[in-house]
Amino acid sequence: MPEALEQDYTLQQLQQVTLALNSGQFVQVRRILAETAPCDTALLLESSPHKVRTQLWKLVDPDIQGDVLEELSEDVRLGIIAKMKPELIAAATEDMDDDDLGEVLRSLPDTVYHDVVSSMDTQDRERATQALSYQERSAGALMNSDTVTIRADVSLDVVLRYLRLRGDLPDGTDDLYVVDKDNCFIGALPLSTLLTNPPDHLVQALMDEDKESIPISMDETEVAQLFERHNWISAAVVDDNNHLLGRITIDDIVDVIREDAEHSLLSMAGLDDEEDTFAPVLKSSRRRSIWLGINLLTALLAAFVASFFENTLDILPVLAVLNGIVPSMGGVAGSQTLTLVIRGIALGHINQTNQRFILGKELAIGALNGLLWSLLIAGVVALWKWDFTLGAVIAFAMFMNLLAAGIAGASIPLILKRMKIDPALAGSVVLTTVTDIVGIFAFLGTATWFLT
Amino acid sequence: MPEALEQDYTLQQLQQVTLALNSGQFVQVRRILAETAPCDTALLLESSPHKVRTQLWKLVDPDIQGDVLEELSEDVRLGIIAKMKPELIAAATEDMDDDDLGEVLRSLPDTVYHDVVSSMDTQDRERATQALSYQERSAGALMNSDTVTIRADVSLDVVLRYLRLRGDLPDGTDDLYVVDKDNCFIGALPLSTLLTNPPDHLVQALMDEDKESIPISMDETEVAQLFERHNWISAAVVDDNNHLLGRITIDDIVDVIREDAEHSLLSMAGLDDEEDTFAPVLKSSRRRSIWLGINLLTALLAAFVASFFENTLDILPVLAVLNGIVPSMGGVAGSQTLTLVIRGIALGHINQTNQRFILGKELAIGALNGLLWSLLIAGVVALWKWDFTLGAVIAFAMFMNLLAAGIAGASIPLILKRMKIDPALAGSVVLTTVTDIVGIFAFLGTATWFLT
Numbered sequence: 028m029p030e031a032l033e034q035d036y037t038l039q040q041l042q043q044v045t046l047a048l049n050s051g052q053f054v055q056v057r058r059i060l061a062e063t064a065p066c067d068t069a070l071l072l073e074s075s076p077h078k079v080r081t082q083l084w085k086l087v088d089p090d091i092q093g094d095v096l097e098e099l100s101e102d103v104r105l106g107i108i109a110k111m112k113p114e115l116i117a118a119a120t121e122d123m124d125d126d127d128l129g130e131v132l133r134s135l136p137d138t139v140y141h142d143v144v145s146s147m148d149t150q151d152r153e154r155a156t157q158a159l160s161y162q163e164r165s166a167g168a169l170m171n172s173d174t175v176t177i178r179a180d181v182s183l184d185v186v187l188r189y190l191r192l193r194g195d196l197p198d199g200t201d202d203l204y205v206v207d208k209d210n211c212f213i214g215a216l217p218l219s220t221l222l223t224n225p226p227d228h229l230v231q232a233l234m235d236e237d238k239e240s241i242p243i244s245m246d247e248t249e250v251a252q253l254f255e256r257h258n259w260i261s262a263a264v265v266d267d268n269n270h271l272l273g274r275i276t277i278d279d280i281v282d283v284i285r286e287d288a289e290h291s292l293l294s295m296a297g298l299d300d301e302e303d304t305f306a307p308v309l310k311s312s313r314r315r316s317i318w319l320g321i322n323l324l325t326a327l328l329a330a331f332v333a334s335f336f337e338n339t340l341d342i343l344p345v346l347a348v349l350n351g352i353v354p355s356m357g358g359v360a361g362s363q364t365l366t367l368v369i370r371g372i373a374l375g376h377i378n379q380t381n382q383r384f385i386l387g388k389e390l391a392i393g394a395l396n397g398l399l400w401s402l403l404i405a406g407v408v409a410l411w412k413w414d415f416t417l418g419a420v421i422a423f424a425m426f427m428n429l430l431a432a433g434i435a436g437a438s439i440p441l442i443l444k445r446m447k448i449d450p451a452l453a454g455s456v457v458l459t460t461v462t463d464i465v466g467i468f469a470f471l472g473t474a475t476w477f478l479t
Numbered sequence: 480m481p482e483a484l485e486q487d488y489t490l491q492q493l494q495q496v497t498l499a500l501n502s503g504q505f506v507q508v509r510r511i512l513a514e515t516a517p518c519d520t521a522l523l524l525e526s527s528p529h530k531v532r533t534q535l536w537k538l539v540d541p542d543i544q545g546d547v548l549e550e551l552s553e554d555v556r557l558g559i560i561a562k563m564k565p566e567l568i569a570a571a572t573e574d575m576d577d578d579d580l581g582e583v584l585r586s587l588p589d590t591v592y593h594d595v596v597s598s599m600d601t602q603d604r605e606r607a608t609q610a611l612s613y614q615e616r617s618a619g620a621l622m623n624s625d626t627v628t629i630r631a632d633v634s635l636d637v638v639l640r641y642l643r644l645r646g647d648l649p650d651g652t653d654d655l656y657v658v659d660k661d662n663c664f665i666g667a668l669p670l671s672t673l674l675t676n677p678p679d680h681l682v683q684a685l686m687d688e689d690k691e692s693i694p695i696s697m698d699e700t701e702v703a704q705l706f707e708r709h710n711w712i713s714a715a716v717v718d719d720n721n722h723l724l725g726r727i728t729i730d731d732i733v734d735v736i737r738e739d740a741e742h743s744l745l746s747m748a749g750l751d752d753e754e755d756t757f758a759p760v761l762k763s764s765r766r767r768s769i770w771l772g773i774n775l776l777t778a779l780l781a782a783f784v785a786s787f788f789e790n791t792l793d794i795l796p797v798l799a800v801l802n803g804i805v806p807s808m809g810g811v812a813g814s815q816t817l818t819l820v821i822r823g824i825a826l827g828h829i830n831q832t833n834q835r836f837i838l839g840k841e842l843a844i845g846a847l848n849g850l851l852w853s854l855l856i857a858g859v860v861a862l863w864k865w866d867f868t869l870g871a872v873i874a875f876a877m878f879m880n881l882l883a884a885g886i887a888g889a890s891i892p893l894i895l896k897r898m899k900i901d902p903a904l905a906g907s908v909v910l911t912t913v914t915d916i917v918g919i920f921a922f923l924g925t926a927t928w929f930l931t
Contacts, residue, residue, distance in 0.1 A: 041830065041832050041833075042831075042832050045832050064709075066708040066709055066710075067708070069708075070708065070827065070828075073826075073828050074827070074828045074829070074830065074832075074833060075833070076833060076836045076840075098708070187674065190674045190675050191674070191675055191676065191677065193675060194675050195671070195675055196671035196674065196675060198710065199653075199710070199712060200671060201651075201653060201712070218670045218671075218674065219647070219648035219652060219670075221674070222639065222642045222643070222648065222670065222673070222674070223642050223643055223645060223646050223647055223648060224643065225643065254733075255733055255737075256518040256519070256521075256522065256550070257516075257518055258518075258650065258651070258730040260651060260653070260712055260729065277712065277729050277733075278710040280733075281706075281707055281729075281732075281733060281736060284733060284736060284737055284740075285707075285736055285740055288736075288737055288740030288741055288744070289740055289822065291744050292740070292743050292744040292747070292818060292822065293818065293822070295744075296814050296815050296817075296818040296819075297811070297815060298815055298818060298819060302819060304819055304820070304822070304823040304828055304829065304837070305828075305833070305836070305837075305840075308840055308843045308844055308847065309847075311840070311844055312844045312847045312848055315812070315815050315844065315848065316848050316851060316852075318811065318815065319808060319811060319812060319848055319852060320852075322807060322808060322811045323804070323808060323852060323855070323856065325807075326803060326804040326807040326808060327804065327859065329803055329804075329807075330800050330801050330803060330804055333799070333800045333803070334797075334800045337796050337797065337799075337800055338796075340792070340796040340799040340800065341796040344789050344790075344792040344793040344796070344799070345786075345789065346799070347785070347789075347792040347796070347798070347799030347802065348782050348785045348786045348789055348792065349782050350799065350802070350803070351778060351781055351782060351785070351802070351803060351806070351915070352775070352778040352779065352781075352782055354803070355774060355777075355778040355781075356771060356774060356775060356778060359749070359770065359771060359774045360767070360771060362748050363748050363749060363750055363767050363770065365748075366744060366745065366748040366750060367748075367750060367754060367756055368756070370741065370744065370745070370756070371756040374525075375522065375526070376522075376525050376526045376756055376757075377526070377756065378493065378526065379494075380493050380494050380497050380526075381493075381526060381527065381528060381757070384528045384757070385756070385757075388528075388757075388760055388763070391760045391764075392760055392763055392764045392767065395760065395761075395764045396764055396767065396768050396771055399768060400768075400771060400772075400775060403775070404775065407779065463803070
């Protein structure tokens, strides 16, 4: 990985700030922070241990605290807000986008929430109620109400004069939305169309009537897939009766895409989606220990299975030495399949029509790799322990377990999905249990049969 | 996961197409494909087993093949191109964006490449040479040359008239770029500024001179971080002398963000970044077997370590039954830390200033969780096997291994990164080796000392 220019810049800032903080030069830190863009301050906070973070936050100018909060990742933001006074939270949320406002308010404990809302002015309070009325992880929760709407029966010239009067366009505006008198969405007029056509043309002749709008209740992952497939920059959000409610912009979609992609990575290791690398030790330990507890149960289960073969192990201690190999290979092969299938489901590539193909394919790969590695392990063990029957036994167990790994890796996420359980979260623990138990049974069972 | 409307729609199409293909109704398939948007056809191809994919591709109208190719993921695209005739590839790339053109050409074998280029007209051939001159994974390779440039000393009215004459704006244009007579980049004029200000104002009074431009050689991951932090929709790309060369748009950045986020997930399971879920069995087996081979080596190493204790295992077969528990817990705890640190590095959160904090934190978590689970396993084993010394032995081994897992999980990716080795690819195999060997040594070693 080449060292990045920009990262070096942030790194220098971070070193400067850390140095100044450590030597108590708070004025210096305040000066550096005042010169830093909100997005860079957010990165600085995210890259700081939680104690430094608390100190730093106090030195951020209250006027830009709202901007910085908007840029922070969820977990870090909540950590900071938990320590802020209600009035300050209310002040910081004043200029926030609706979706960020909703997210912040949703995260507050009930008592704090009431204090924050009662510190708001009437307009903000209404905005807050509105933002909270949409379901989490839905298009509504991603939406902002800052649309620019026009009528279909006016000329481009009228639109141009209206925009000049308006004086400003919301960030990320690439389309104006065309609505009828009931505020129903009937099409989009791209700014590029507005700019490249004669001013006397009418909106209705030029607007894009095929531009899809997004239902308010659509799941955010699906909204992101639409944006990604159609290369949208923004899209209109409508209610069931096609009334225009707001719009979603690509910057929020980028967050959804990143979160969804990271979800599988973090869940498969038993971590929270928004796990903060610099959270306090106790908080992190507690979160992770649940996963360790579940794993201990499966490890005990595997030990329990092995205990059926204690007599065999007593006669042939060499089996104890080799007993880890087959489950380990099954675990790796299974998690390869599992990872691919979980990703295929997340991308919308795997569905009813091709499930059977996937199962067949992974079974075939399991058989092929099983053949290859069982021959190899047979050779290694036969030569190492000078025991050809032992070589044949471990080869058979390896083959069976790689087959089982292929079937389990492909079917477990599909079954979990049908049961409405998140495959990324539960998949690997179920898989390891299968490959461990099949591996131990196949190896120690066959050995008991042939070698004792 | 709620079933998605849109996915259902694609699913229906897929079922229709599959049904029609299976019954040989090619005319029907051609009709469905002709009505499908290129982005949806791409999804259809990506969701099809490789044989169906080849059949389907032949039924896609050659006129839109280029559009579909642009939308496909890399691995699937290369699979399709490998089977196309050079003239057809040349025809399909005609309307492609520069960055996609470069990607396609880079993937071709030398002989095919020459055939493709010689089927192109002069203009396309020049574009191809240009696109290939930039380094892969750099800003240059992401860039398109379709910028709209204006001068600083003209009025907005002149710009408006120029755009109407031009008649069209490239997709994703949110800024016009202001250049001097030497084509040096001096600022950006957002379309929103152009639309909301009086036409008699001059560009130089309104343009954004602080808008950063991207050096042509910047790494794509870093470009993506800039886009994400600043919520950009497009950005200008310049050479070392600040000459404007082109621009990068958010839709290509979204791909980079997704690929980068998936890179860790797939690499940690030993899979290729662009691994195609529906690739032929042989291709997939070959790719995955490398990882299985490396894992077999580490499993054999662990068996070799265990073989030092064969005498102990001979005397106490119960150790063989319990021997899997400690390495398993170490592996899970270590991979939690590893995953977090790899993600922290990828997001630019972990750097020299906070490495020591991370190490200390993960060590503390290891100690805390070590204490918790060693007490628990001591109790379980003591009661199960009615042997308190054995309980103490496994508790000690568990504690030591969870400490080792914390240290290894945090330090391995940092060390690998300094050695310029991708931590996501090599991290988990090194980690498992450490936690397996420490786990076996700690458990069987302590048992040999105290129990025999």
